[in-house]
Amino acid sequence: MRWQGQELGVTDAAALPGLEHLSGLVRSVTTPEFAGVTFHEVLARTALNHVPGASAMPFDWTVNPYRGCSHACVYCYARGTHEYLELDAGRDFDTQVIVKVNVAEVLQKELRKGTWMHEPVMLGTNTDPYQRxxxxxxxxxxxxxxxxxxxxxxxxxxxxxxxxxxLPQLARAAERVDVSLAMSIAIFDDALQHAVEPGTPSATARLETVRAATEAGFAVTVFLMPILPHLTDSIAMIDHALTRIREAGAVRVVYGALHLRPGAKQWFLQWLEQHHPELVSSYRGLYPGASATAPKGYRTWLAKRVRPLLRVHGLDGRAEDDHPRGTPVAGLAARADARAAGIVTTSRGRATAMRVPATPPAAAPPRLF
Structure with missing residues (x-):
């Protein structure tokens, strides 16, 4: 990369708190076309992240080229991870974006190691790889x-x-390996979407992308989540969403209720107090104390609304918590224990035999970069 000749690891007195000694920090950049956003370019030491075995996530490996996200979704569950950098989970998460400028080179070296078992890798689990x-x-x-x-x-x-x-490059890649594509579209009301996800493309633009990916040969999954209690969980709103998803050519839907993890919870409730104060007490009842998930009663009630509508629209669909740990989720890379039987469900509808190591590698300590 063109910045690799610069001196690294020195103290920058003008850096943000937590970034003064950031190993691999190359420079911090602001540009007029990204008003209010600062990009902190770093040289990553690792690219592959191993998901802890205790995690409920249905995949073992992830790659995150960015930390922080200018999509600025007020509910984003990854907000709390910014606090590891001594940045806040609110405004800083939206405007202080870490960019791993050498991520492809580092990933290539890791994938060439003899110990790599060619297990599926997931992108987009922490922050969006296609943010602005x-x-x-x-x-x-x-x-x-x-x-x-x-x-x-x-x-x-x-x-x-x-x-x-x-998409052309992804189509070529899909001739060599299984490639699964999923689009997240939580809100189909333009005004609400702009208020909750101010940095994201409109639902219409995302649906056009689903259509383009479908035309490129992919069977696209749409993540209709998070569904927001009292804001997007009416039958009319869910029916409208599924109608548009089906018209765009998607073949399956994964849906789920709002999660409010630490960091995201405080930021979302602050937004709710400003925009919908009449709902604050209800949300505090649904997500009391440190609770991050909606109660089972609400999730069951939601499933009874969504499932009949999925059938009406001819869409394959499941709730996110319909997947016990170890079962593959359509549109996502599958965990090694799910692949033990040799089957992986992909968005191209294929079942693929995978090599699984006899002994899973020991979980490495978590790394930010």
């Missing part, structure tokens, strides 16, 4: 290339319409 910063840094083409060249299947979950830029 990707238009500037173009990290995803390199990541796609090295994954395909190494024979590693992968999945992408995004809200970003920049995905369309890479």
């Amino acid at each position: 910063a990707e238009g500037r840094y173009r990290l995803m083409p390199g990541i796609i290339d090295v994954l395909a060249e190494s024979g590693t299947p992968f999945s992408i979950l995004t809200k970003g319409t920049l995905l369309r830029r890479d």
Whole structure:
């Protein structure tokens, strides 16, 4: 990269708190086209992140080219991770974006190791790989290339319409490995979407991206989540959402109620007090104390609303918590224990035998970069 000749690891007295000694920090950048956003370019030491065995996530490996996200979704569950950098989970998460400028090169080295078992890799689990910063840094083409060249299947979950830029490359990659694409669209009311997800493309633009991916040969999954209690959980709103999803050509839907993890919870409730104060007491009842998930009673009630509508619209669909740990989720990379039987469900509808290591690698300590 063009910044690798610069001195690294020195103290910068003008840096944000937590970034003064950030190993690999190259520079911090602001540009007029991204008003209010600062990009902190770093040289990553690792690219592959191993998901802890105790996690309920249905995949073992992730790659996150960015930390922080200018999509600025007030409910984003990843907000709390910014606090590890001594940045706040609110405004800083939206405006202080860490960019791993050498992520493709580091990933290529990791995938070439003899110990790599070509297990599926998931992109988009922490922050969005197709957020607006990707238009500037173009990290995803390199990541796609090295994954395909190494024979590693992968999945992408995004809200970003920049995905369309890479569809030809993704189609070529899918000739070599399984590639799964999923689009996250939680809100179909334009005014509410702009208030809750101010940095995201509109639902219409995302649906057009679903249509383009379908035309490129992918069976696209839409994540209709989070469904917001009292805001997007009416029968009329769910029916409208599923109608538009089906018209765009998606074949399956994963739905789920709002999660409010630490960091996200405080930020969301602050937003709710400003925009819908009449709902604050109800939300505090649904998510009391440190509770991050909606109660089972609400989730059961929601499923009874969504499932009949999925059948009406001819969509394959399941709730996110319908997947016990170890079962593959359509549109997502599957965990190794789910693949023990040799079957992986992909968004192209194929079942693929996978090699699984006899002994899973020991979980490495968590790394930010």
